[in-house]
Amino acid sequence: MGRYVARRLLQMIPVFIGSTLLIFLMMYALPGDPVRALMGEQAFDPSVVENIRRDLGLDLPIWQQYANYLGGLVQGDFGTEIASQRPIADIIAEAFPVTIRLTLFAFTFTVLVGIGLGVIAGLRPDSVRDRGLLTLTLVLISMPSFVLGYLMQYFFAFQLQLTTPTVQDSESIGDLFLPAIVLGSLSLAYVARLTRTSMAENLRADYMRTAVAKGLPRGRIVGVHLMRNSLIPVVTFLGTDIGNLMTGAIVTESIFNVQGVGDAIFEALTRREGATVVGIASLIVIVYLLTSLLVDLLYAVLDPRIRYA
Template identity: 35%
Template sequence: MLTYIIKRLLGAVPVIIGVITVVFILTTIVPGDPARIMMGQRGDPATIERIRKEMGLDDPILVQYINFFRKAVVFDLGKSYRNNMPVTQAIIERLPITAKLAFASMAVAVLLGVTVGIISAVKQYSILDYGSMLIALLGISAPTFWVGVLLVLLFCVVLGWIPGIGTGNGEWYYFILPVLTLGVRPAALIARLTRSSMLEIIRQDYIRTARAKGLSEKVVILKHALRNSMIPVVTVIGSQTASLLSGVVLTETIFALPGLGRLSVEALVNRDFPVIRGVVLFMALCFVFVNLLVDLTYPLFDPRIKYD
């Protein structure tokens, strides 16, 4: 197991190097001068030039890349052009909101998606099956911003049940609509995949044998069929969890949540390159480690998988 983990971590090194390189190139070719944005269009040219020198923006591109890479390796992501705050500190301060939103959304998505998928597979070709899969198709097709706006209009404007934006004083009900908005698409994906995987498993010979031995339908479905159909579902859950951590930009913008998504938007508007690079690099690391954790859970569902 340890050898496998070390190999996976070593294999992730080229990925991280590639992410660092691509992020640097993209943020370098983006139009706009951070120093001029800070000083405004009527800023003093001498002051702007001094700021560019302090930021290292007047160095050759290769020198800028080497400096950025050398610092990124030791998690020194520089300071924000906007408020001079260390990028690592800014990410740490915004991370709790995003993590709470992402993991709560995924918990709701897994609970709804797996439950609906099991019911649809057991009740194949029934009205319940057709109805749930139609709703799942709509959930996959609906854009996140559209779902968020509709929920705000319904529950905030029309019904007035739930606050529309912000976090208040940390009350849980402020996160209901963002969690639902972010969890709709993963729930639909998990439901459809659970159904297809379950349908494949329940036709296997060992499922018929379990029924012939007199086991109850609940035990057959939950203990034998569900466990063996979870590997593709767990894979999707892992990828969707990593995607939620990096895909909260629209949701946090719609609901005015001070998380990493909103930090990214603010950084893009202000050409705050260190923050943009830091957030993207953090998201890449999330993808790498979440995928590793997903791979390590496979033996829990299929004992034939060994990492020796």
């Protein structure tokens, strides 16, 4: 197991470099100049702009800029934002916890409700509640998140007045409850469908008939034998879904005025602050890689037949 983890950690290095390089190149390819945008509409001296670009290292070849960025990243230096002259690490430290909090709420909602609905429908396939679940999940999958967000705002904030239309306190569970539901709804639909399909298939498996023939209690049959085997594809989806929730939070945060990563990325793209976007994206890539490793290790917990040499 230790060798497997060490090998996977080493494999993460080229994946991380390739992902951040791709994002870095895309930001470099965007039209516009962040230094020129800093000048606004006022008259400026081209030589002053060139001096600023030289001081910031923006006149260097793209490969050298990326190498300097990686060198600073290894030392914990994400760079400095051009417009505000604030360290990007400070911007991330303010925005990232908000998005992490929102993502965790949405992930908890997805796991509890999604798996719960999937289990209820999967134990009775082709029943009324099974068809109802499939219809509900189809609606959630078909509806864009911004449409669902505005509908939630209209009914719960303006009509029922149960909550505020926008988030007033990013640390309040009550304020983040509605955005978390909107953020996790699409994932909930997929989790419920995966759980339902997996359980319906495993109900017809030979080991289930053997467990019933042995006279085992129904709770043990469902909770130990059926659930552990049925959750393997669900865990696979949930592992990568954490990163999807963090990136999907960009739209949700804009709808509910959450001052998180989405707001920081939007502001950075508006001012073409490539270093800020790459810094936030680097952390999201790390989250993807670590959750992928965690999912692989959870396979051995769910299925004892899986062992890592």
